[in-house]
Amino acid sequence: MTEPEPPPPRRRLDPLIGVVLGVACGVALVVMDRLRPGMYVVAASLGAAAVLRLVLRPRAAGSLVVRGRHIDVLVLTALAVAIAVLAAITPLHSVG
Numbered sequence: 001m002t003e004p005e006p007p008p009p010r011r012r013l014d015p016l017i018g019v020v021l022g023v024a025c026g027v028a029l030v031v032m033d034r035l036r037p038g039m040y041v042v043a044a045s046l047g048a049a050a051v052l053r054l055v056l057r058p059r060a061a062g063s064l065v066v067r068g069r070h071i072d073v074l075v076l077t078a079l080a081v082a083i084a085v086l087a088a089i090t091p092l093h094s095v096g
Helices: 015-031 034-054 058-064 069-089
Strands: none
Touching: 015 034, 015 058, 034 058, 034 069
């Protein structure tokens, strides 16, 4: 009698997929002339990436791991804040 094959290992979804989808949604809003909401969505996605990188173990964080945890969180947070601030202070004039 042969032994049954072990089940294939479970694959976890990479958190970067969710971040990229969020950024893509923000860019889609920007393309549809919704600049400020689109940039806020991009900033929120980067902020979520920073939180995920902070709370997840390196193995679970997947492709969000680039350097050390503190550096990754600092860079992602700085990008999120910069984009949100730029979206907030950019004067938008309607063409009409």
